[in-house]
Amino acid sequence: MSETTQQQAKKQVPLRPDIFTLPGPGEKPRLLGCRCPQCGEHFFPRRRICLGCGHQGLEPAELGPRGRVSTYTIVHQKTAGSLVEPPYAIAQVRLTEGVVVQSLLTESDPAKIRCGMEVEMVLEKIGENAEKDDLIAFKFRPV
């Protein structure tokens, strides 16, 4: 099956490099973390020395995309330089691997957020860079 498009597809660029995967069709995004081969603990972002046992030489590991909200807060004030319009929710999400990640949620209505709820990582366009490429960041949405 072939498909022609009038417009060339816009390039997607992660807001920060080496933080998450840009998935292909049918794939889910994952966070780029690491795992200690000695004690099995996972970390995000990547680091060189294990905080659990001090082992050096951690292995790259893709983490997520699922986790649970540990705690959250709703932000109502726009901070200088922020790309996000308030109100928005920032949560601490405990991934299945045990790593706690601070992240925006797609949901900002406190009536629809609760501690312990299951969430899944998604990628969203949050702006454009100087080359008009889409800048992509990760968030978590309720499952």
Ligand SMILES: [Zn+2]
């Ligand atoms: Zn370790």
